[in-house]
Amino acid sequence: MKIVTAIADPDKEKYITSLLFSQGCNIVFRALSVINLKKFISNQTEPLIILYTKRFLTNPELQEFIKLSVKHRYVEVNLQNFSASKLLSEISTLEQSQKSYDIERISRVAAVLGTPGSPGVSTVANFLALYVSGEVIAASHHNLRPKSNTKVLNSSPDTLTEDIKSSQAAKIIVDAGSTLNLTSAFSDRRLNSRWLRYVVGSCSTLFYVVKSDDFGIEYLTTFLTDFDNLINPPKIVFILNQQKFDRPSQEIQSKFRNLLNEPRKFFLPYTNCLSQDFSLKSSIISPWRANSYRKQIAKIGSQAL
Numbered sequence: 001m002k003i004v005t006a007i008a009d010p011d012k013e014k015y016i017t018s019l020l021f022s023q024g025c026n027i028v029f030r031a032l033s034v035i036n037l038k039k040f041i042s043n044q045t046e047p048l049i050i051l052y053t054k055r056f057l058t059n060p061e062l063q064e065f066i067k068l069s070v071k072h073r074y075v076e077v078n079l080q081n082f083s084a085s086k087l088l089s090e091i092s093t094l095e096q097s098q099k100s101y102d103i104e105r106i107s108r109v110a111a112v113l114g115t116p117g118s119p120g121v122s123t124v125a126n127f128l129a130l131y132v133s134g135e136v137i138a139a140s141h142h143n144l145r146p147k148s149n150t151k152v153l154n155s156s157p158d159t160l161t162e163d164i165k166s167s168q169a170a171k172i173i174v175d176a177g178s179t180l181n182l183t184s185a186f187s188d189r190r191l192n193s194r195w196l197r198y199v200v201g202s203c204s205t206l207f208y209v210v211k212s213d214d215f216g217i218e219y220l221t222t223f224l225t226d227f228d229n230l231i232n233p234p235k236i237v238f239i240l241n242q243q244k245f246d247r248p249s250q251e252i253q254s255k256f257r258n259l260l261n262e263p264r265k266f267f268l269p270y271t272n273c274l275s276q277d278f279s280l281k282s283s284i285i286s287p288w289r290a291n292s293y294r295k296q297i298a299k300i301g302s303q304a305l
Contacts, residue, residue: 002048003091004040006031008055012079016051019084024189025091034061038068047071049094051087053079103201105234109164110305111174111199114209115219118178120241120268121209122146124297125175128207131288131301134171137163139195142177157194164202171305174199176206180219181226205304206234210256212243212270217255224259237264237304244270266300269293 003025007013017027028048031037034057041048050065050072057065062074073094077087112128114121122138126148129136138145140154155163164172176199177192179185185193186200200206208223210216220238227233240256243249253267271293288298 002026002028002046004029004031004037004048004050006034006037006050006052006056007077007079008053009079012077012082016077016087019088020091023088024191024193026189031056038065041065041068041072044069044072047073049091050074051077053077103161103198105204106164106172106202107204108170109172109174109203110205110207111176111203111234112207112209113176113196113199114178114241115211115216115223116178116180118209118211118216118219118241120211121178122175124207124209124239124241124268125173126150127294127297128301128305129171129173131297132171132173132305134173135167135169136173136175137167138175139177139192141191141195142175145175157191157198160195160198161202174203176200180222182223183226183229200230200234203234206236207239207300207304208236209239209241212240212249212252212256214252216240217252217259220256220259235264237266237300239266239268239300241268242270243267264304266296266304268296 003020005013005017005027007016013030017030020027029037029040031040037050037057041050052062052074054076065072066074075087075090075094110128112121112125122145125136125138126146128134129148129150134150136148136150136152137155137160138152140156145152151169153163153167176196179196182196182200185196187193208220210220227236238256238260240253243253256265269292271291288294
């Protein structure tokens with residue numbers, strides 16, 4: 001939930017907002033006066049948590065605000081006996097009680113996620129969307145991503161559900177970023193964690209991209225242990241990316257196979273010519289048979305989407 005501060009003491013207000021920011025809370029407004037606060041709240045459609053002090057809001061004013069909208073929650077901050085843990089606990093309780101459970105799994109949505117430092121997450125998302133003639137949704141808070149021949153929509157955790165529902169594309173591929181522990185991310189309030197929570201909750205298929213090296217295998221082991229703890233997870237497909245054919249790479253491939261009972265696992269070969277655009281118009285040779293990378297993308301798209 002979004003948080004508004006209405007605290008009379010500026011020094012205390014600065015300390016409290018810094019505390020909340022450090023915990024990943026989303027502070028959308030810092031009121032300077034009662035009139036200022038009333039004007040802001042009157043224009044809000046989403047529920048808010050308002051942190052206030054009695055010096056800022058008297059009891060009659062508080063009752064007037066409550067009548068103005070019953071969807072908002074008011075938390076009194078006692079500056080004389082302030083407890084950071086108590087305040088965070090109250091906010092957490094309110095967020096849990098107000099949590100929206102309207103995240104629904106949508107069959108036409110797939111997401112591409114990867115291990116930390118894994119290359120190719122955005123590239124795989126681009127090529128899969130190109131293969132199924134779909135659309136890519138990427139996080140607006142992520143770094144620059146490679147260009148795509150398909151439509152790319154930048155979204156955020158707050159707008160992702162609406163963006164998916166309003167999209168006319170037959171297939172949507174979400175560029176989800178990277179993570180090791182989904183369960184830890186789901187309990188975090190920070191922006192990227194909220195993004196992952198909505199993405200994994202919405203997609204019907206989750207592609208997890210692993211770099212073909214020892215670190216990638218270690219990351220995959222950690223991810224698998226954590227993934228087993230998820231309740232009602234999406235269907236998952238594992239991709240070993242940048243696979244080479246020398247002896248060390250063959251050993252990595254063997255470890256990858258041994259870790260996974262999941263039959264849906266694929267291998268993408270190492271290549272340095274992915275940036276070249278190609279047309280999907282009919283030709284004697286299908287563009288999806290132009291090289292081994294595109295052949296594997298076509299195989300993944302046809303079998304997993």
